[in-house]
Amino acid sequence: MLKIDSKDCMIAMTDFTAWSLEIQRRTEQTLDHLLPPTNIAPERLHDAMRYAVLGGGKRVRALLAHAAGALCAADANKLDIAASAVEMIHAYSLVHDDMPCMDDDDLRRGKPSCHKQYDDATALLVGDALQTLAFQTLATAEQRLDFTAEQQLKMLSTLAIASGSRGMAGGQAIDLASVGKELTQLELEYMHIHKTGALIRASALLGAYCAEQEDLAKIAAIHQYSEAIGLAFQVVDDILDTEADTATLGKTAGKDADSNKPTYVTILGITRAKALANELHENALAALQPFGDEASRLRQLALFIMQRSF
């Protein structure tokens, strides 16, 4: 377990809480602005898109974009665009993952999932249109802010590669194929690096790419940090799925174990899973070691991700 002075830690986390609330507020406001209004046709689709995106979630990916952006001294208004795009991709993936032909989950963020609140066809189109809107947001970002075309292209290609068949969507396919199978820790890691890790890394990188100047040492650190923290996030998720109840999670607890999906807890046991999470946390912090206060948001965010569970 990492040794962190508890008083320093408390002060840091109070400051982090205020910061994260502010980022969540900004992200919500930007998304509200970018999503089509419900008085424009097709009204029901737009209503469902807003239902799926707004008013919930910890916005971990938006926090990551902003924290990585802070390390690179990027403009906060630009970071809002990057953060909104990754949150749209995340929201689309949740809507499709919850559908009956995938994980068949009725609950999301404490509310009926999109296909339960609307219908399957609408949920399918909501996911499709949210993915498109994420790319549209980045492709038209210069109309709002002073991005260079090269910056936009870098964000677009990074987000696309992270979301596609060699990233998030591919990870979901591997996840589906693994139901009922015995996986090794390596195979499980491979699945998660794609299913959740790729988008988490892209979130941090998009934040870095919002900066005026590219600092290769910082980008390398963000790579290492976000790979470690992306995997830690998933290990913590598996621990939460075992230990927390449905009310706390806002989604159906024990779902993965019930559906016979391999998790870090089923493969390693709870004690070794927690030790792995701590080890990944240390790796993430090690990547930030060369940097001072400018990396403090990333350090706090790592701690926040760890403290979700224990």
Add this chain to the structure above:
Amino acid sequence: MLKIDSKDCMIAMTDFTAWSLEIQRRTEQTLDHLLPPTNIAPERLHDAMRYAVLGGGKRVRALLAHAAGALCAADANKLDIAASAVEMIHAYSLVHDDMPCMDDDDLRRGKPSCHKQYDDATALLVGDALQTLAFQTLATAEQRLDFTAEQQLKMLSTLAIASGSRGMAGGQAIDLASVGKELTQLELEYMHIHKTGALIRASALLGAYCAEQEDLAKIAAIHQYSEAIGLAFQVVDDILDTEADTATLGKTAGKDADSNKPTYVTILGITRAKALANELHENALAALQPFGDEASRLRQLALFIMQRSF
């Protein structure tokens, strides 16, 4: 009915057939190159993506990109990239539209539709990953060819706007909401302008944007042409759905009428529907009137779209 000298027409169409076969071959080859190989994980997803995209279809959108590109003297290798991106978006929309929660169609291009050949979850991910790959292709196009970043962004934003909730996905939502309803011709037109028209127009525009220099008069003509031909395409589709059999169509005939969907034939009757298709054809040709031989591919393509049915 348009008066076209039948001998001239035959020569033109023989030339067009050779050209379109060549574009289809190039498009197939480019798509084959851009799609992930089946020996890379996740293998089954990549296999299904290739199944959904390769080896079929008239590639009308690729032909449009190349024909509009010919008007603007764009490089054919660049046009292959634009054509492949729009064909990927089209293929993703077919995979999702065929799913049980949407149109529930078992047959596509004379083969089992993607969810019948694989399964619903795979088909969902295939559509998702194909959409992503379309944007990835445009965002990374400069790695293959000498695109400017501004050209790429223009193609990306045009394709995204045409595909999203105010374009293709929105049109599909309006279509679903219209089942069992009596629509006016105006309401039906509104639906089709979004559902199929937006992507058809984007296909032609992406072709134009591949050119070194933007010619505003030509782009305005391509706008007018592609709006007319996009709608004509749909009217012809409705006529085909009534008159052709399943073997000819490669998809289930009479499906729209059976599922109580409004079509141009149910609203106007077959005679007036054919007259409307001819009128739209004339509008498309009128847009090309200021241009000479450089517009001949677009003229031939308009005729080809009309001749699909009668």
